[in-house]
Amino acid sequence: MAVKRLDGITYKHKNWITQLDCLYECSAYLGVPMSREWLYGGTGFAFLINMEDQGQPGGFQSFNTEMIRNLANNLGITVEGVISLQTDSDFAEKQLAAWETAKRAIDNGYPCYGYSLGIPEYYIVDGYDDEGYLFQGIGTDEWEWQVSPAATRLLESGIANEEVRQLAKKLGVELSAKVTVGTNGGPFEIMDDYGNSITVAGKAHLRWDRLATTHIGLLEMFWVEPGLVSDDRVTVREALRFALEFSHSPRKWVFDRYKAGLEGYDNFIHTFLHTETDGFGLSINAEAWAECRSMAGPFLREAADRIGGAEAGFLRQSAELYDGIFEQLRSVRELYPFHGRKPEYMKNRSRIAQAVRHLEQAKELERKGLQSLERIADSLS
Amino acid sequence: MSNTHRISWIDTQIRGGRYPNAVTIAERFSISPRQASRDLEYLRDTMCAPLAYSHERKGYFYDGRSFAVANLFMTEEQRKTLAYLAEQYKRMEYGHATHLARLFSRLVGDGVDEEPSAAIPIFPVEPAILSRFDVLSDAIREHRKVRIRYGISRDDTVEVLLSPYKIYVYRKENYVAGYCEPEREIRIFRLAELWDTIPSEQVYDLAPLLGRAEIVPYLTDEVNIAIIRFNVSPYGKMLGLRTEETMPGTYRVEYLDKDHLIAKLFACPSGFEIVSPRWLHNLVVNRVRRMVGQ
Numbered sequence: 001m002a003v004k005r006l007d008g009i010t011y012k013h014k015n016w017i018t019q020l021d022c023l024y025e026c027s028a029y030l031g032v033p034m035s036r037e038w039l040y041g042g043t044g045f046a047f048l049i050n051m052e053d054q055g056q057p058g059g060f061q062s063f064n065t066e067m068i069r070n071l072a073n074n075l076g077i078t079v080e081g082v083i084s085l086q087t088d089s090d091f092a093e094k095q096l097a098a099w100e101t102a103k104r105a106i107d108n109g110y111p112c113y114g115y116s117l118g119i120p121e122y123y124i125v126d127g128y129d130d131e132g133y134l135f136q137g138i139g140t141d142e143w144e145w146q147v148s149p150a151a152t153r154l155l156e157s158g159i160a161n162e163e164v165r166q167l168a169k170k171l172g173v174e175l176s177a178k179v180t181v182g183t184n185g186g187p188f189e190i191m192d193d194y195g196n197s198i199t200v201a202g203k204a205h206l207r208w209d210r211l212a213t214t215h216i217g218l219l220e221m222f223w224v225e226p227g228l229v230s231d232d233r234v235t236v237r238e239a240l241r242f243a244l245e246f247s248h249s250p251r252k253w254v255f256d257r258y259k260a261g262l263e264g265y266d267n268f269i270h271t272f273l274h275t276e277t278d279g280f281g282l283s284i285n286a287e288a289w290a291e292c293r294s295m296a297g298p299f300l301r302e303a304a305d306r307i308g309g310a311e312a313g314f315l316r317q318s319a320e321l322y323d324g325i326f327e328q329l330r331s332v333r334e335l336y337p338f339h340g341r342k343p344e345y346m347k348n349r350s351r352i353a354q355a356v357r358h359l360e361q362a363k364e365l366e367r368k369g370l371q372s373l374e375r376i377a378d379s380l381s
Numbered sequence: 382m383s384n385t386h387r388i389s390w391i392d393t394q395i396r397g398g399r400y401p402n403a404v405t406i407a408e409r410f411s412i413s414p415r416q417a418s419r420d421l422e423y424l425r426d427t428m429c430a431p432l433a434y435s436h437e438r439k440g441y442f443y444d445g446r447s448f449a450v451a452n453l454f455m456t457e458e459q460r461k462t463l464a465y466l467a468e469q470y471k472r473m474e475y476g477h478a479t480h481l482a483r484l485f486s487r488l489v490g491d492g493v494d495e496e497p498s499a500a501i502p503i504f505p506v507e508p509a510i511l512s513r514f515d516v517l518s519d520a521i522r523e524h525r526k527v528r529i530r531y532g533i534s535r536d537d538t539v540e541v542l543l544s545p546y547k548i549y550v551y552r553k554e555n556y557v558a559g560y561c562e563p564e565r566e567i568r569i570f571r572l573a574e575l576w577d578t579i580p581s582e583q584v585y586d587l588a589p590l591l592g593r594a595e596i597v598p599y600l601t602d603e604v605n606i607a608i609i610r611f612n613v614s615p616y617g618k619m620l621g622l623r624t625e626e627t628m629p630g631t632y633r634v635e636y637l638d639k640d641h642l643i644a645k646l647f648a649c650p651s652g653f654e655i656v657s658p659r660w661l662h663n664l665v666v667n668r669v670r671r672m673v674g675q
Contacts, residue, residue, distance in 0.1 A: 078668075080668075235659075238659060251603060
């Protein structure tokens, strides 16, 4: 079977915002230099929050992410691709278009990335064979959580044996008796009825006609090329303007039942206080949004260094606010970690009250943060 | 012939002491005895008639308690309206709506078997939306324009003159599609986001409007803004989007889809420059370079 693969592209360090991981690694491969913080901030992602009103896990993926890719055009790359839903009448054509587009891009030396080739995350597509995509990301070749071939065969049948459970324990996860094994033919996502989840390595290959055929049904396949770089003032201004507009939950970007900005924090708090949940959604959102805010302060400081002048002072002041927001969200993350969270945490009123206090404080800092971003965007106009 | 008509006839026969049976019903309506039997089962099981068989008279009678079959005659339009309502409420998937769906289905003879387990509550649909529905339905039937105000909230609305074409239901929501003036667009609006629907005396003819209308396939009115400079100024007004000339030759352009905007710009024979947003400018340059092989 003929295989075409791009040499030298790697995806070692996995963060929670895997779409930005892919953009970062693809940019690095193309020789377009930028820090992770500049990418998070320059796409606006560092300043976003998006929460569903019942604590659904996918807030950091469940919005119209088109502007993230649009703003990447300020950073020295351009992102094009195919998007579809499995329910669209032209889904089959889009699936084929995604396949042909990815092959053509790779033939031209451009890396690709797509959604849910393994588990529902973004993966770098760096090659193909006669049948499908070759990819890197969570749960692929260099994934640290691997099991034996025998255990893998059982996972393919939906069974998580003792070896898998012992692996989970090493991560601080005590899987309950009732587990489900999700796979698209590659990496395995094992979830129990307490909301615990681990990912175990699987094949990094997906038949092209299996793309977007899982329960989520979202087809996204993009390729990345080098492009123009905008002036730093423009880059920062346009990213902040997007983040400010997003914070008002406009329907063109924010889906039904989700809220962004300060109302996003309200949904977060509401879920802790009033929703019966196993904590899976709350913990993964805490991880993701803490990660975003961890990038916001450094981005603003980098912007201050790049832009200088009077705006540098505003940028550094704003960075302090966002460092504070990160500290609050990090505290929530520590109270409700994705790995190591115990079922009784969701019934522990004291723990819940602590998390809610941190979110309330984060919200108040966010209010000031958004005001500071408004002032900065105005000054850069 | 719907079974409501046959049910009504069977009821009349029983009250008249004429003891109808499956054979006499089948002969009367040129249907099979099996179908006639189903009508009798429907009368007994669904309409709870105290139906009993007399072996002596070889036909059916009402046994004991008083019973009345409501007047079930309706026009075809009425039947379609009830069928439509049944479908609407079926989609709502909660208790009260489900009861109403069963009731309306039963009235049109769709053979719903289950009995509701609770009393039918007060009609749950918002009166304001019903009012808009009625105004628009009348306007569609009479080909009259309607002045509407729309927006996510009452504080932030836009007024247009709408020539409504059709009302649709999609995912439990009602929408109206029509031609908008002065924008010259064909758009779809959620009835829940129409704040005023005032019928006018103006009539419309849809066909001529379609030829010069821009179809806007989005619900939202949350536009994006681009600032574009045209080498030949009038092309900004001819772009087919909402534009405002802020300086000679420079326009503030409202757009919803960037690829749609780019396609329109490339159709413009004069040169142009995307002043902002910068990412859009870069995207267009990157695409052009790809196309010419740079």
